[in-house]
Amino acid sequence: VFVAPEFQGQGYGRRIMENLEREIAREYPSICLDASLPAAHFYESRGYKTVRHGKTEVENNAILVYEVMEKQMTKNL
Numbered sequence: 001v002f003v004a005p006e007f008q009g010q011g012y013g014r015r016i017m018e019n020l021e022r023e024i025a026r027e028y029p030s031i032c033l034d035a036s037l038p039a040a041h042f043y044e045s046r047g048y049k050t051v052r053h054g055k056t057e058v059e060n061n062a063i064l065v066y067e068v069m070e071k072q073m074t075k076n077l
Contacts, residue, residue: 001013001016001017001020003016013042014046017046021046021071021073024073025073025074028073029072029073030070030071030072030073031048031070031071031073032051032068032069032070033048033068033069033070034054034066034067034068034069035048035066035067035068035069036066036067037065037066037067040067040069043067043069043071044069046071047071048069048070048071049069049070049071050067050068050069051068051069051070052068053065053066053067053068054066054067054068
């Protein structure tokens with residue numbers, strides 16, 4: 001989930017994630033996602049745990065590092 005900087009801190013990301021998690025919890029016992037390092041704190045605050053670190057090469061031989069995060073779902077979201 002990406003929220004434009006001028007709209008961050010206003011609850012949009014939280015509301016988007018609440019809706020996505022509610023829908024996913026209907027069918028799946030957990031959610032696994034890739035999070036940028038700056039976004040990891042947001043997902044941690046929603047109950048996600050880092051299960052591993054990932055990295056991939058992007059253009060100009062740069063390396064993108066990210067968190068692979070998981071959250072166990074409950075049906076009562």
